[in-house]
Amino acid sequence: MAEGEVRPNKKVVLRNYVNGFLQESDMVAATDTVRLEVPHGWTAVIVKNLYLSCDPYMCLRMASPEESIEFPSFVVGSVMIGYGVSKVVVSRHKDLKVGDLVWGMIGWEEYSLISDPDFLMKINHPELPLSYYTGILGMPGMTAYIGFYELCAPKKGEFVFVSAASGAVGQLVGQFAKMTGCYVVGSAGSDEKVNLLMEKFGFDDAFNYKKEQDLNAALKRCFPEGIDIYFENVGGAMLDAVLLNMRISGRIAACGMISQYNTEKLEGVHNLMNIVTKRLRMEGFVVADHYSKYREFEEMVVQHLKSKEITYVEDITEGLESAPAALVGLFKGQNVGKKLVVVARE
Structure with missing residues (x-):
């Protein structure tokens, strides 16, 4: 042209x-x-x-x-x-x-x-x-990288929960967690997505939140010892249930709350006292603030893609x-x- x-x-x-x-x-x-x-x-x-x-x-x-x-x-x-x-x-x-x-x-x-x-x-x-x-090599991948590695500072053997886990960000967070040696569980909105988490992305467990009448009970079933790291994509009732199941000194990285984007009345969160009693750290972030680290992220993920350690x-x-x-x-x-x-x- x-x-x-x-x-x-x-x-x-x-x-x-x-x-x-x-x-x-x-x-x-x-x-x-x-x-x-x-x-x-x-x-x-x-x-x-x-x-x-x-x-x-x-x-x-x-x-x-x-x-x-x-x-x-x-x-x-x-x-x-x-x-x-x-x-x-x-x-x-x-x-x-x-x-x-x-x-x-x-x-x-x-x-x-x-x-x-x-x-x-x-x-x-x-x-x-x-x-x-x-x-995976753009904004969503960078979001997963910053939220998980920079904000949550994961350690081998920790228990990780990812909501909206089959989405653009969540599927990568789960794979980062497995590469770190963590136990990871994801939630998704269909049986097809749950199967994807388990069979394609290597999550240890997953559940369809639409089939769970009690999210607190679902999390207790998946995490009998509690949650160390929660990667927050959903907000609302899911966040409320997670707060009940966090372990002492747990970390929550909040990159989005999709359940609150299309509603005329925002949901309240009732279990915030757990942040105090469990000494939790919950931090929201916008990935655009962290693009100075993009090239190191890109090269890391490219190598994992080429070695087939990560899929998307x-x-x-x-x-x-x-x-x-x-x-x-x-x-x-x-x-x-x-x-x-x-x-x-x-």
Whole structure:
């Protein structure tokens, strides 16, 4: 494609702010045009988008500015933004050239003008599936790495519980735990996902939380001696039950609470006194604060992928127009593994 060429540009825009449960109708697919040209004086790039990552936190950015929690809201009528994998097609940036493969924050569209390319990560291992940079080698993988190793400081023989364990982050946390010599249990929302945890990812035990009438009893069954480390992805009733089952000096890394993202009334947590009596440390984190450690993470995981010590499962949807349904499906538990959308294949 030639610089300066005008091309059609499919995109997904936010139709209205989300109130309650996310609906496909909150987003709309449209087609515009884009000129493959960087404005004069900008150190920007234009990228062709290949893969889009569907991530639960995006729902938080779809709330109105008055209701948004921490993350800045998307603008109604504007293209949605998320993590993805792209190819540079026009560059005015000294460290990026045409043809470079990158991952980072891009628009949910075919082509994006990235005004600040310093936030893009160059892909060092194109011999691996590029889609992995939406998941195991991208933001979700980095989230698992920082939360488990940096915040929880695991020790061999400890007892680890992972909620939403078959998702983009949880499946990797569980494998990190096994590599460390921990006993690990995961929860998921279907028997298929439970089997995946046990048979594919090597969890010691797992349960379908939708079949458990008493989460406290389920955790006591899986952890008769209690939990040392809890990797928190869910919140609400699950967190309340976990607090009852933590061991003295346990650690909780909180990277998300998906059960609270699509509700008009947040659930209360009643067992917080356990943080005091059991001397627990619970720490929330946002992975973007830790990208200075990305390269050491990337090289570690690449080696484990190549040696087949780590495996990863993706749930792939084809076509940009299918992105709204793919994102909504996350909150209905429809995905098995990391959810991503193919915009174009190189």
